[in-house]
Amino acid sequence: MQLQDVLYGIAITNLVGVTNREVTALTFDSRQIIKDAVFFAIKGSLSDGHKYIADTINAGASVVVCEQIPELTQAEVTYIQVENTSVALGAMTANFYHNPSSKLKLIGITGTNGKTTIATILFKLFRELGFSVGLISTVQNHINDTIIPATHTTPNPVALNELLQDMVDGGCEYCFMEVSSHAVVQHRIEGLTFAGGVFSNITHDHLDFHKTFDNYIKAKKTFFDGLPATAFALTNLDDRNGMVMLQNTRATKQTYALKQLADFKAKVVENSFNGLHLDIDHSDVFFKLVGSFNAYNLLAVYGTAVLLGQDKLAVLTALSNLTGAEGRFDYITSSQNIIGIVDYAHTPDAVQNVLSTIQDIRKGTEQVITIIGCGGDRDKTKRPVMAQVACDWSDKVILTSDNPRSENPQTIVEEMEKGVSPTNKRKTLSIVDRREAIKTACHLARPGDIILLAGKGHEKYQEINGVRYHFDDKEILTEQLNLIS
Ligand SMILES: CC(=O)N[C@H]1[C@@H](OP(=O)(O)OP(=O)(O)OC[C@H]2O[C@@H](n3ccc(=O)[nH]c3=O)[C@H](O)[C@@H]2O)O[C@H](CO)[C@@H](O)[C@@H]1O[C@H](C)C(=O)N[C@@H](C)C(=O)N[C@H](CCC(=O)O)C(=O)O
Ligand SMILES: Nc1ncnc2c1ncn2[C@@H]1O[C@H](COP(=O)(O)OP(=O)(O)OP(=O)(O)O)[C@@H](O)[C@H]1O
Numbered sequence: 042m043q044l045q046d047v048l049y050g051i052a053i054t055n056l057v058g059v060t061n062r063e064v065t066a067l068t069f070d071s072r073q074i075i076k077d078a079v080f081f082a083i084k085g086s087l088s089d090g091h092k093y094i095a096d097t098i099n100a101g102a103s104v105v106v107c108e109q110i111p112e113l114t115q116a117e118v119t120y121i122q123v124e125n126t127s128v129a130l131g132a133m134t135a136n137f138y139h140n141p142s143s144k145l146k147l148i149g150i151t152g153t154n155g156k157t158t159i160a161t162i163l164f165k166l167f168r169e170l171g172f173s174v175g176l177i178s179t180v181q182n183h184i185n186d187t188i189i190p191a192t193h194t195t196p197n198p199v200a201l202n203e204l205l206q207d208m209v210d211g212g213c214e215y216c217f218m219e220v221s222s223h224a225v226v227q228h229r230i231e232g233l234t235f236a237g238g239v240f241s242n243i244t245h246d247h248l249d250f251h252k253t254f255d256n257y258i259k260a261k262k263t264f265f266d267g268l269p270a271t272a273f274a275l276t277n278l279d280d281r282n283g284m285v286m287l288q289n290t291r292a293t294k295q296t297y298a299l300k301q302l303a304d305f306k307a308k309v310v311e312n313s314f315n316g317l318h319l320d321i322d323h324s325d326v327f328f329k330l331v332g333s334f335n336a337y338n339l340l341a342v343y344g345t346a347v348l349l350g351q352d353k354l355a356v357l358t359a360l361s362n363l364t365g366a367e368g369r370f371d372y373i374t375s376s377q378n379i380i381g382i383v384d385y386a387h388t389p390d391a392v393q394n395v396l397s398t399i400q401d402i403r404k405g406t407e408q409v410i411t412i413i414g415c416g417g418d419r420d421k422t423k424r425p426v427m428a429q430v431a432c433d434w435s436d437k438v439i440l441t442s443d444n445p446r447s448e449n450p451q452t453i454v455e456e457m458e459k460g461v462s463p464t465n466k467r468k469t470l471s472i473v474d475r476r477e478a479i480k481t482a483c484h485l486a487r488p489g490d491i492i493l494l495a496g497k498g499h500e501k502y503q504e505i506n507g508v509r510y511h512f513d514d515k516e517i518l519t520e521q522l523n524l525i526s
């Protein structure tokens with residue numbers, strides 16, 4: 042493609058060199074340069090892409106997009122100075138791939154918890170309704186029935202536009218994608234055209250990255266601020282920041298709620314291990330998903346489908362047969378009648394929601410044993426709070442390791458222990474080895490007891506010092522429960 046076409050709509054501060062030249066690829070990583078590529082120098086959290094400009098030119102890059110043009114320039118190279126390289130990357134990538142997001146209906150889902158669940162159920166629902174659909178999610182990406190592995194909740198702009206282009210080529214009419222707060226702040230979604238935006242909720246997470254809760258709210262709100270007037274913005278009215286999201290959006294404002302009047306409304310009639318019975322938009326419907334928090338997810342899905350013009354009855358009929366995303370309230374029952382639940386709860390609010398659902402549906406005498414850890418290189422302030430919530434809502438708690446990443450897992454567990462009150466100490470054990478922790482919980486469990494294994498859900502690995510070792514919570518829990526039967 043010609044560079045001048047890729048530059049369409051970009052605010053350029055300074056330009057050195059020609060723009061009527063062919064470019065072959067766009068990249069922000071000096072290790073992935075091919076001949077005549079455009080290199081974007083990005084100031085990141087660990088490194089500054091400007092350091093690699095000379096290397097990329099040696100490797101064949103012919104265009105450099107940057108915030109500061111180097112003092113020594115090369116005659117055959119084009120240098121484009123912009124105010125923010127990440128913003129330019131998103132917009133230029135959309136141009137390079139011929140704006141695939143505008144050729145299908147792209148719906149973004151944001152919020153602390155529930156994004157994967159909502160996006161995945163929307164994907165399954167629209168497949169069930171007969172459409173060709175794409176999915177971009179934490180667990181995996183999909184182009185209809187083809188699975189593409191996911192590395193991030195929201196991919197980088199190049200991967201994102203490539204994927205959207207493949208979806209358009211695959212005939213997709215819709216794409217449901219998770220929009221993480223990191224992606225908004227890092228401009229990964231810049232240049233995309235959304236047909237709708239959905240907000241689930243906002244609670245404590247990622248304060249390592251956003252620093253304050255206010256910044257975290259602003260990040261989520263920025264997504265809605267950027268929606269076009271042709272889009273809809275659907276928010277959860279029961280969340281205290283639900284309306285904040287819609288304050289400055291140009292999109293059509295729509296709401297859903299369980300506790301107050303809203304455009305889309307539902308009531309939980311019954312919540313059991315067999316699923317949810319809801320009164321949704323004046324219809325009585327049974328769903329396979331467990332947990333009252335899933336009533337919000339189902340309502341968000343229902344509202345989105347109706348806003349996209351689907352027939353209410355057809356939507357509810359299809360929805361009632363669907364299961365949720367992998368590793369979310371995923372449970373097995375052993376021959377001894379011990380229930381083992383694998384769940385992706387990795388924030389204080391999610392842990393409380395999943396445990397309060399277990400309290401709601403337990404029969405009374407069983408013990409609830411929770412196994413929980415916290416990820417390394419992530420928000421440290423949530424560690425003691427997650428341990429405290431787990432203790433407050435369980436009969437026994439085993440603190441263990443999640444993905445320690447570059448941190449010492451023992452230290453992470455010690456930081457969690459700080460949230461355990463003296464009265465809760467007697468019901469808490471710390472076993473850093475996650476497999477041993479699962480084994481111990483299975484030995485402690487008596488018939489009828491419920492084991493909650495929180496934090497890793499669908500993940501098939503444990504990340505330790507940059508290496509992902511095979512580790513599958515559900516596989517190990519099933520194996521250990523079978524051993525004691
Ligand atoms: C903190 C964070 O989000 N980091 C992401 C970010 O990296 P960064 O901008 O900090 O990059 P950096 O390492 O400082 O490097 C700066 C620049 O120099 C370039 N570079 C660097 C080295 C080199 O040799 N050559 C080179 O060109 C890099 O490509 C980059 O452009 O941009 C990278 C490229 O898109 C991401 O891969 C990386 O994700 C890291 C791996 C990550 O773990 N991110 C997590 C926190 C994340 O994004 N999570 C959210 C989900 C959160 C949730 O909702 O729960 C997600 O959307 O997945
Ligand atoms: N609507 C909700 N409200 C509160 N908690 C929820 C909700 N939906 C799911 N959860 C809890 O949060 C966990 C993660 O759910 P899900 O994967 O759908 O969220 P997510 O927003 O995609 O998370 P991530 O930020 O990791 O991408 C679930 O396992 C469950 O414990």
Ligand SMILES: N[C@H](CCC[C@H](N)C(=O)O)C(=O)O
Binds near residue numbers: 179194387415417
């Ligand atoms: N998207 C979340 C996932 C957390 C999952 C948990 N298992 C962990 O490793 O902390 C994050 O990157 O913070």
Ligand SMILES: [Mg+2]
Binds near residue numbers: 156158178194219
């Ligand atoms: Mg997700």
